[in-house]
Amino acid sequence: MAPKVLVSDKLSETAVQIFRDRGIDVTFDPSIGKDKEKLLSVIGEYDGLAIRSATKVSDKVLAAATNLKVIGRAGIGVDNVDIPAASKKGVIVMNTPFGNSITTAEHAIAMMFAVARQIPEANASTHAGKWEKSRFMGVELTAKTLGVIGAGNIGSIVIDRAHGLKMKVIAYDPFLSQERADKLGVEKVELDELLGRSDFITLHVPLTDKTRNILSKENIAKLKPGVRIVNCARGGLVDEGALAEAITAGRVAGAAFDVFAEEPATTSPLFGLENVVVTPHLGAATTEAQENVALQVAEQMSDYLLTGAVTNALNMPSVTAEEAKVMGPWVKLAGHLGAFVGQMTDEPIEAINILYNGHVTEMNTAALNAAAVAGVMKATNPDVNMVSAPVMAKERGVDIATTTQGKTGVFDAYIKLTVKTADRERSIAGTVFSDGKPRFIQIKGINIDAEIGEHMLYTTNRDEPGVIGALGNTLGQNGVNIANFTLGRNDRGSQAIALLYLDEQPPEEVLQKLHDTGLFQQVRPLQFEVA
Structure with missing residues (x-):
């Protein structure tokens, strides 16, 4: 049976014809995008949904979309799509990031x-x-x-x-x-x-x-x-x-x-x-741009529905279905490593170096690279995805290098990501445990074992008595609960780090209180997409 696609917003006739020419059973009804109840009543019939900005794809719509596999947004903005809900549902969300x-x-x-x-x-x-x-x-x-x-x-x-x-x-x-x-x-x-x-x-x-x-x-x-x-x-x-x-x-x-x-x-x-x-948000309002993004989204959706190829996806890597089963946790890890250094680095990044060790070298490292670079770039551009991130890095003159090596050390495999700026290098390493959960295992050359949560806090300090107490007391006295607490240091009395997994993001005034103790060289809140 041919895949079914609903075009619920205004899309060019040429784009709709692309679906037909590729053997897709397409329904073109731009009125549905503005009719929430009608969309809810029919969305369960379709494998794909092609939209612009009028159609709102909420968690309620996704719950009713029992057969939906892909959403294609003709344009870059996806504010009208509940991406976390789509990810949980297993629905790919695509956009056309460069058409406008x-x-x-x-x-x-x-x-x-x-x-x-x-x-x-x-x-x-x-x-x-x-x-x-x-x-x-x-x-x-x-x-x-x-x-x-x-x-x-x-x-x-x-x-x-x-x-x-x-x-x-x-x-x-x-x-x-x-x-x-x-x-x-x-x-x-x-x-x-x-x-x-x-x-x-x-x-x-x-x-x-x-x-x-x-x-x-x-x-x-x-x-x-x-x-x-x-x-x-x-x-x-x-x-x-x-x-x-x-x-x-x-x-x-x-x-x-x-x-x-x-x-x-x-x-x-x-x-x-x-x-x-x-003007009323006319930046993308030209005949050429609207035609370009419409044609692109029709081609991308058709490719996925007919061959499984994924292009410009916002919530999954560009890998085959077979690879995704094995690589899923490692893709998440690569993204977390990138997100850590991206949030920690305020100055221009000149180079990103990614080291693969052990059996991870046998995987699709190009996709892992894209996940890591996307993690870095999302610190300044939340719209970036695994396809557009390497392009964006290249445009900004960021060199991306990959190294692979056989198993060394105690882990069967790990990934180490290093970013270089004009003044410093910053590195972090991680692995995936047998339970399928990514972990941070080294920061700045200091060995740790840190579970990754949505809300985290990273601190650095001189290794001296009283620091852990000050950290715990300050957070506790201000109602910030610690889910997990990981410490590490080089040598006694030298550099020490702490990585805390918190139940919620600490308010700015709590971070300031930690700064005011004079004990910490860095106090940096971090956020990770763990869903």
Whole structure:
């Protein structure tokens, strides 16, 4: 029997025809995506679900999807899919991470022109029968300094276009290596320097805990007078209220926003301000981009349903079904190792080295590499997956090297991951026990045996009496329960580490209390995807 796919959002007829041509039994009904009850009533019939943003794939929908094997999102954003619930259900979630890149970059450039020359206001004025030529005095882009926050896939395209406009480009990106910056032709700077030097600033980073309000009220106060801000990336990157105050005060000359903290945006502090250009999240809204992502998702879903090939999956490795049975725990371990060093490393990563020891060398190490690199990159981009992570690392000039060796030491097999920055190396090793559970077995050359949980706390200190007590007492007195506690040290009186598995993430004020004891060199909360 042919696999059945439901297309519940607007997808191009060409994409729908791809399903038919590949022998898929496809139902094309864009009305279903907006009808929750109808979706619930029919989803159990289908092996695949192709969507855009209108269809909401909740845990309730997944519970009713008794035959569903794959969800394909035409586009990059998957906020409308409950990925943890899909993973538990065994449903693969795919997206098309690069189909919108050029379109979004071009929209950012268009918005920059619009705010530089006050085009929307001049257009409205002229339509109204006025001829206010002297009112709309703009500025040139030529020779101006453009500050790019985020030099990844879309940011690098904007940089290329800006060079064509004869702009001087500077960039801030914690993962941008000097080699990659040189290749892009940009000057790599810290955020404060970018804020103080830029005539225009454009943002191209995902929304994470580290990037939320990256242009905060405090940082907006550091901006060069007369700067213009462009945000076509994600809402929440800029404090809209603080920016509105700066524009009203005349310290910021203008802004162009395609995204907002709350969408659909019917109100915003930026609305109604002179020389503020706003659009309703149109970054990906071109005929070419919509066609590209639709065709890609149809091909990817067909490949999986007919051959088992997995491409651009957000919640599973690109491996065969046979490999997945054996590799599953090792894929999780590789991801955890990457997540540890990714969360621990704030400076640009220049290289990632992955050592495979023992029988793990016989597995699909390319997939394990992808899982490890994805773990590293997710610290700054939660949308990354095992397919896009190596591409993203390559774009940022990160060298990825793999070493294999026969069994050495007490473990039958283990993986050791080392990241290199300009100033240091950081390493961690792990293995999979006979119960199928990944474990950390070494950090910074110090042997440990640590169970991996969702919420963890890592500390370093000099090996001296009283540290363990201070750590336990501070957490306990503030209601933070410890599920597991692992210690390690080199030699007596030298470097010591602790890795705690906690029931919940400790509040910031508790972390500050640990810092205030003066006993710890590092206190770092960590989170891992353990489902």
